Amino acid sequence: MSTAIQEFSRYAHEYDTYNVIQAEVAISLVKQLASSHFTTLIDMGCGSGEVYKNLEKQNVSFEHFIALDSSKEMLAIHPSGKKIEKICADFNLPQTFEKIALEKDSLFLSSSALQWSKDLNFTLFEISKKVSSVHFSIFTSNTFKTLHQTAQITSPIYSVEVLKDSIEKYYDATFELKEYKLHFETVREMFKYIKKSGVSGGEQQLTYKQTKQLMKRYPLDYLEFEVLFVKGFSLEVRSV
Numbered sequence: 001m002s003t004a005i006q007e008f009s010r011y012a013h014e015y016d017t018y019n020v021i022q023a024e025v026a027i028s029l030v031k032q033l034a035s036s037h038f039t040t041l042i043d044m045g046c047g048s049g050e051v052y053k054n055l056e057k058q059n060v061s062f063e064h065f066i067a068l069d070s071s072k073e074m075l076a077i078h079p080s081g082k083k084i085e086k087i088c089a090d091f092n093l094p095q096t097f098e099k100i101a102l103e104k105d106s107l108f109l110s111s112s113a114l115q116w117s118k119d120l121n122f123t124l125f126e127i128s129k130k131v132s133s134v135h136f137s138i139f140t141s142n143t144f145k146t147l148h149q150t151a152q153i154t155s156p157i158y159s160v161e162v163l164k165d166s167i168e169k170y171y172d173a174t175f176e177l178k179e180y181k182l183h184f185e186t187v188r189e190m191f192k193y194i195k196k197s198g199v200s201g202g203e204q205q206l207t208y209k210q211t212k213q214l215m216k217r218y219p220l221d222y223l224e225f226e227v228l229f230v231k232g233f234s235l236e237v238r239s240v
């Protein structure tokens with residue numbers, strides 16, 4: 001397993017989006033695909049379509065693309081098309097998996113979304129019963145590590161150890177851990193990014209006064225992110 005660090009700068013006047021890191025993660029995920037043609041792909045937590053857009057850019061073809069997200073607003077801005085089926089559903093609920101019909105040779109994709117699974121064992125087990133091959137990226141608790149240490153709060157998302165334990169229960173998996181740094185001109189910009197990026201820093205656990213204090217004490221001019229990339233084959237589907 002290798003740990004590569006990629007560094008980025010974000011200056012308010014240069015970028016107007018709050019998903020710099022997620023966009024990079026989706027590029028890497030799609031680059032690592034083992035084939036350039038698939039029958040069916042399902043993207044869980046598809047958001048506004050970073051994965052889909054990269055499949056197009058990288059000339060990956062498919063017959064059927066299922067874009068699943070619990071947010072109607074996100075699905076509304078996800079690209080549409082003849083081959084695209086949009087499903088508004090929550091990967092924390094059993095009924096979501098009851099209504100998805102997939103061929104076993106479909107590929108499961110997910111980028112920067114599964115950290116919001118309330119019960120990782122549940123979500124991963126349900127997915128493992130549906131498709132054999134999975135390829136996903138998931139943020140780890142080392143995201144905003146120094147911020148959490150400075151504020152003395154625990155990350156609201158899973159550690160690498162917990163993730164790997166859970167994944168290995170249901171998949172024969174290989175892992176790659178990547179670190180990212182996102183530089184900022186000001187601490188204020190940094191905190192605005194955390195709020196808007198959708199990768200919560202757990203700062204909601206703090207009061208306004210505590211947040212102010214934290215902004216003063218934060219020792220870095222960048223934010224840290226850590227992402228686990230996973231390629232796996234279901235132990236459930238294989239053993240059927």
Ligand SMILES: C[S@@+](CC[C@H](N)C(=O)[O-])C[C@H]1O[C@@H](n2cnc3c(N)ncnc32)[C@H](O)[C@@H]1O
Pocket residue numbers: 019022023026044045046047048049050051068069070071074089090091092110111112113116117197198199
């Ligand atoms: C950080 S965004 C990533 C979006 C996209 N995959 C990308 O790479 O840019 C996380 C997405 O997961 C979706 N999401 C969060 N919790 C979910 C859940 N329980 N079920 C389905 N989608 C969920 C959110 O609505 C959001 O669109």
